[in-house]
Amino acid sequence: MRRAASLALLGSCAFAAPVLAQQSDATDGLGSVESENPFGRDRNVSVLERRRPAYTPEPIRIGTIELMPRLAIGAGYDDNLYAQPDDRIGDAYLRIRPRISLVRPSPNLKLSLDGELDLLRYAGRTSENATQYAVNAGARYTISKSDTLDLSLRNGRYSQERVSPDSPDQATRPIRFTLSEGTATYTHVFNRLRVRGVLNVESRDYADSVTPGGAAIDQDFRDHTTYTGTAIGEYALSPSIALFVAGSLNRRDYRERIGPVPARDSSGFELAGGASFELGRKARGALRLGYLRQDYKPAEFEDVSGFLVRGELAYFLTPLVTITGTIDRGIRETGVNGATGYLATNMTLRADYELLRNLILSMGGELEKRDFNNIDRRDDRWTWRASGSYLMSKRMALRLDLQRRTQSSWGATPGRRFADDRISVGVTFSGL
Template sequence: MTPRVILLAGLINAAITGTAFAQVSDATDSVGQAPPSSAFGRDRNVSVMEREHPEYDPVPVHVGVLELTPSVAIGTGYDDNLYAVNAPRIGDAYLHIVPRLKIVRPSPNLKLTLNGEFDLTRYASRISENQTNYRLDGGAHYVISNDTTVDLTGLYGRFAQERTEPDSPALVQRPIRFTISEATGAVTHVFNRLRVRGVVDVENRNYRDGRDALGNVVDEDFRDRTTVTGTGIAEYALSPSISLFGVGSYNIRDYRTRIGPVPARDSQGYEAAVGSSFELGAKIRGSLRVGYLQQNYRDPFFADIRGVLVRGDVEYFLTPLVTLTGTIDRRVNETGILGAAGYLSTTMTLRADYELLRNLILSASVEKEARNFNNIDRDDDRWTYRASGTYRLSPRIALRADLLRRSQSSVGTVLGREFEKTRVSFGVTLSGL
């Protein structure tokens, strides 16, 4: 599920970049987790994915003051191009099991949340692609007063990099593993129509080396890094239907010392943008910003990255049961490709959600991502088409089907992966006790 990029949530990660996780995105995806509504009362309409259906929501188990919601998602599917290459295309079936546990301490002044997830993927033949990942995250929402709130979040997890990612080494026998440790703090204060927010995020990534077919080590330590990002937002509500905001962020990306022909990718960068969060009549709602971004690399070996920043989303309520959402996101991402330090990524998505029945939601989306690499002559274009359906039988049982089609092309003197792949999957989610 792709939540719409609302103002507050989107601004927190304005300058945070990362590598996609290889958690299989398929029929075991979470269901029924609606995103929060827009700020300043822009809630005239409710999107399909936001609409609440309490008769199908899992019922938590109460243990004292705590609410526990256990669940397990079980899915099976087939990937027709497991290694994301032109040839030879090797397919395989897989089993995906994701047990989760959510613990909430509800309180009007101090709400605490803890989530644990274990992600297990097993393939029928290609056991080298098997994955055992996990993550633990939590948060605290503290209401100091009606005007001031504090949010703290933390994350630790082990993940694997998708074969489809641009910096996934083609020769490694197993997907590259890495861990993430992250902590975020945010303070929000409202002065009548003016709301200000400050966010500090610290993320550490540690990559494990891979091995090729001969057992030789494929070095990935040079990708280890710590990223510190500070973001400030000021938003002024002109009316309950529209607000204007300005946002600025600054990041420091500190890599492990590098000895060799390619220096460490240490850099500092910033983003500056202005935008609006709006609700136009009864049909359109969104948040858009435009500005400038730049990432400056400490070593002159790497060229700086700069360009126009565009980010946001627009929802169109075609009918009460059909929501169309368009998103755009332009940012600087890190990469582990030798000779390059990063790339400018432009991602555009169009999604449609249809509530066919109260307990049956159909979704379809198309996404294009363009990557322009620095320092090397290489540009990638990736298209992703996806269709899915979620059918809730009861508060405890939900069925899901998912079809994904992805292709990637690359041009330049330093070509990247070119491939086409299709994945189909079916799953069931069991929630509660």
């Protein structure tokens, strides 16, 4: 289950949308299990959700519009820039990320618009420089006390990480792609029952790269549009627990291919049931179990099916320590030659400690297991992170971030084995 954390701390520490910052970095934000819930489960507040009025940025108010400017500047060092098993090449980098957000608050129609630019510049390896951007727009229309309609649009240009399994080994520059997405969500709440319908359309367009010898590396075969429809019904047995059922259908349309490899068009579904809950004053979370399947149109491609599990749990060890765990298993698209996709299982565990009112320490780990379809390959990727965020004032925050990422791969066509370490420091200026 995907959650969007709405955190006061996020505005102070950083402002990056996840897709803009896949690598851990001192200009990133920090996530958490949200406490906002229609059934009022808010007896506990996590370390990252806790309000800090003395350190929360204040927007500039222009009539009914709230304007929030932010600027994050960071510098760091990556000791294995190309994610190679041997002959590691490192480089220092500078990252500048301005963002501006506009919000028109209203009880009936709330409007929002924000844009972010992400400039990544390396000291020596200028081929790895990236200029990314993202523009997001949203609207929440409160039709009645029981009915709401949420609309969101996104468009952005991104650079794929070298550590990604989809990144070609011989490419002289990272793969760039554009992403456009639109989502509509209708929610109806009646007494103890909440039902939601979600329609989502996402389109990705990948740019080609070249080898050191000048040969083209085709990436057009990855261009596709995904259509997804989801329905969720949730019933509260009590203020502390609710049961739900969820189902979704998707269609993934690739561009027509000319040549021996056909387009990887497919359709699939997910069916699941589960519960969201609050366990006294110590824990809050959700768990979804079910079945997923993806059927590929070309006969030479194998279909994928398996057990679905998605869950998250926030454990409030003390008022100053929150431990958060997540698990997510689903089918992902890939750019690896010969594979139609992979079954990914992600597990994370993180601890956040409020050492001081304005000093938050975090550390955690993530294991991502990939089982590729149509080829014999399995990957295990471990990521370890530690960070510290020091809120100096409403307008300024400092952050230190450490990350270690390793990957192992097995099978007849294994991927790369590598280890990559990164350290970065950053400062964020927000609001007035």
